[in-house]
Amino acid sequence: MKEGTLLKQTPLTGWHRQHGAKMMEFGGYDMPVEYTGIIQEHEAVRTQVGMFDVSHMAEFLVEGAGAAEFLDKLVTNLPSHLTVGQALYTPMCYPHGGTVDDLLIYRKSPDHFMMVVNAGNYAKDWEWVTQHAASFTNVRVVDISQQTALIAVQGPQALERLAPLTTIPLGDISYYHAVFDQKVAGLPAHISRTGYTGEDGLELYVDAEHALALWERLAELGIPPIGLGARDTLRLEARLPLYGHELTEDISPLEAGVGMFVKWEGHSDFIGKDALAAQKAKGLQRKVVGLELNGGIARSGYLVFTAEHELAGYVTSGSYSPTLKKPIALALLDSSYATIGQEFLVEVRHRKVQAKSVKTPFYRRPPR
Known part of the structure; x- marks a missing residue:
């Protein structure tokens, strides 16, 4: 800003x-x-x-006989498989596999969908969506955010x-x-x-x-x-990603740990598919990993080192966990270090704080 x-x-x-x-x-x-x-x-x-005011989120309607086909090309999940009244979470990728945004799509009727995108990505998302919709003569996109x-x-x-x-x-x-x-x-x-x-x-x-x-x-x-x-x-x-942190133009859905929302079967093509397939075939070089810290709170961008002081990656999100009563973080690490129980050092305000990788989500709601 x-x-x-x-x-x-x-x-x-x-x-x-x-x-x-x-x-x-x-x-x-x-x-x-x-x-x-x-x-x-x-x-x-x-x-x-x-209750939360989340009215800053942006909403686009995607309508027309080609709406489902268009959305299948635009995002990594499969909106065409939604029943009326169903929603899905999906990343939306660039051709190189990085993430444009992560969003929700609702199917309001067979040819009528609603996309809900992140506020900070509103302008670029609108440009991206309308740019690709232009090649579909049977699709209309309407911005209803305001x-x-x-x-x-x-x-x-x-x-x-x-x-x-x-x-x-x-x-x-x-x-x-x-x-x-x-x-x-x-x-x-x-x-x-x-x-x-x-x-x-x-x-x-x-x-x-x-x-x-x-x-x-x-x-x-x-x-x-x-x-x-x-x-x-x-x-x-709950280990839910935040765009600009766990997902960015340079962090793919696979690296972020939301690869389950990249649907390979039933997709003839979607933007970024070839790059993501190549990334998967080669093996991920980086992964977002959960950390618990002892002695300090990590913030986005803080560096993470191995116990031998080798650079392993950086924190994408971090905070004190009110539920667990301890500091937690997500970090994008070299995959060779991304094993549960691995010990790390996180640089917090010019000192190195002990941390270890843990299974995520950090919290899962109990059955009620």
Whole structure:
């Protein structure tokens, strides 16, 4: 973000400021990082419920008889295999195998899809999508980001707390599915069940003009607002990637550990397929690995060394884990060092802190 550039606002930015949120720039938006404290907010979502303003995310509609074929070419997963009402997570790659973005795709009808992309990638994603759609005469792409708001309600009590606001049996919405054109608190909404916290929960897509009314209705139910700080610690514990950290233009989905969302069978071709296939055949030279630290908190970009002080890679994301009560991190390491139990040294503020590689996710929600 260039100095002097005005930050964009969500329909809820005024509410956040009025209610004492600590604000920061994220993806070009003025966003709340915390309200009462990251640890308290994190624990609320892990044990009860919380709501997130994620209206900075961008939404594109992809419509027409060729929509499924187009999306299959555009991303590494297989949108054409979705049933109506189903969603999928997928990387979107450059020809060299690096990642343009990671995103969600919903199938609203046989020829009607919705893409949800990261706010910080909005401009380049829109250019990328429209550039490739131009060769499909039977596809239309529409940017609905400005008129769409998104509120995520996450936590083990999410469905129970939302139930009074809708006649839809929320428990009937399967994981990675959605119901469209419903009512929540009397307002038109799409309801999905995906999540970015490691907990159960729902996402409410509403017209931007209705976002504040819905947010305030949720607040009246006692659902606390949660900032980006806790969103980051929650997703890190669940080992969910963040674009710009675990996935970048130079880090492929295979290296990031989301290769299960690269579908080789049933795909005649997708952008980046040849490069990813070559990377797989050669064997990955780098992998994103989970670390536990002893004596310091790692941040993105911190260097990771072997116990013999050889450079092994660097941290992509790191934080104190409120659930595990210890520092954790994800790091992109040379594959020769990417074994569970390997000991490392992480350079934290000019000193080297002991760490070891561990199995991920760091946290998995218990059966309830």
